[in-house]
Amino acid sequence: MDATLPRQTRLRALRTDYFSTRLDTLVTLGFGLLAAWVLWSLFDWGVLHAVWSAENREACGHGAEGACWAVIDARWRLILFGLYPFEEQWRSALACAVIVLTGGASCAPWFWTARRLAALWVAGFVTFYVLMRGGVFGLTEVSEQNWGGLSLTIFIFASVTLLGMPLAIVFALLRRSQLPWIARTMGVIIDAIRSLPLLSIMFTFAIVLPFVLPGWMIGDKLHRVIAGYALFFACYQAEIIRGGIQSLPGGQEEAAQALGLGYWHRIGHIILPQAFRNALPATINQLVITFKETSLVVIIGFFEILASGNAAYGNSEWNFAHVEVYAFVGLIYFVFVFALSRYGAYLERRMAVAER
């Protein structure tokens, strides 16, 4: 009797949620059938009739009924690593793994102090860069121009975030400076940069800046693009942080002042930790957008994962298989962005426990 009780209630819940009126029943059945049909078609195409191995490439192509995953089998190294030298691609893979591990480690509450988090990310990022770039420890040098695929996407995303986040904090603090002219100038700068499209900023930093800057400041093209992107990111993120700060009750800063805490202590221990909590959903949102818009670097000649995907089917041998390649690249984007969202949700849940 007791054991069957939960099942009964679940059944009843199902009935009240989906079949309570005739219209509900109709809608449920209609959409249920539609969903079943879509799922079945995808399964039929992607699994039942699919060609999996590059050796059977002839089975793909004209008149084939299923997906041609053979293209992934044949070209996955191009998609993931771009133009990176073939024998060295293990370094690219390892570098990606290092960043993913660093991201995973940041979930551990032990790292949740500004100092530890910064140390962790600097260490992870330096490891990544040394692995990718080489030239030391007996690793052959691979210049940024030859980077590509997933590791380039990750590199751009990680450097934009690592540069942009501290910059955003500085911007946000200047924006609410006591001195009106500083606050106002910062406001104008933020608004100006936000009103430009990202593409034009990247283009300016990549192509125009070398004509303007003195020689020693020009640096690598990729680095300039990242600097431009980081500036763009910082302007949006600064407003998100400022919003987080403004939503704090005024009493928080006053209580800290009354205890004799100086400006930097108040910012570091009271204001920013709480502001970031408040701004967490918007920050995750911004990170997701930033991750996806890394694909714009293709316009100045870099092959991040989407562009190397295009290259993967862009020859006569595989030119029919673009859907499969996009599905694969889409899956990779999904894995990263979904992980980011879940991480955000996890942080929110943890902080809710702390604050109730």
Add this chain to the structure above:
Amino acid sequence: MPISQTAVRISQMDKYYGTFHALKGINLEVAKGEKIVVCGPSGSGKSTLIRCINRLEEHQSGTITVLGTELDDNLDNIDEIRRETGMVFQHFNLFPHMTILENCILAPKLVRKQSRAEAEEVAMEYLTRVKIPEQADKYPGQLSGGQQQRVAIARALCMKPEIMLFDEPTSALDPEMISEVLDVMVGLAQDGMTMICVTHEMGFARQVADRVIFMADGEIVEEAAPETFFTTPKHERTQAFLGQILGH
């Protein structure tokens, strides 16, 4: 009164919010160990007055001297005075992202440069004094209002201040929690702390205050020992106010 015996000296102090004249020619002298209760109708400037003492508000003319240091634009002086002046707010203002213990040890660690162990020992001592040592690892959101206010008092005491300022510490509390907070304050008064309390708890004023100050419209209207203040108030505004607050 020699300087060293004076905790706070305010003379001819004016405070404006924009063009609004919030405090008018305030003169007040508080000796070390003295307990002052400030009362008065809403909007009379009580909060503004005590917030000027630790420079949460800036005054425009006159002087405020706290523990021998004058409050001016010198930020070092302000930080020094804030270290020696504890403040308890109406709405507690605990830091919600830290545990009770972390709330208490933050300032001693950062400002007084105490070691963590040292700061924790002091914090537990004061948490025991306000009778909530067992809540040390909880977060403020998990405590009742009365408990939070007692933590706020302990947090201020952990800095070992010379002066304690209270801004209506019980007026956001449910009636049954008021006495637990007042008990702590009475204990503090008996230990000889210099206290300036904005409160309408007249029982508390009778019990511990050396002087009661009545404010209206940004001015100190009347100033007397509690006995005189309650039995023979001179000013008619004081009489009206006392009539309202005690009369029902």
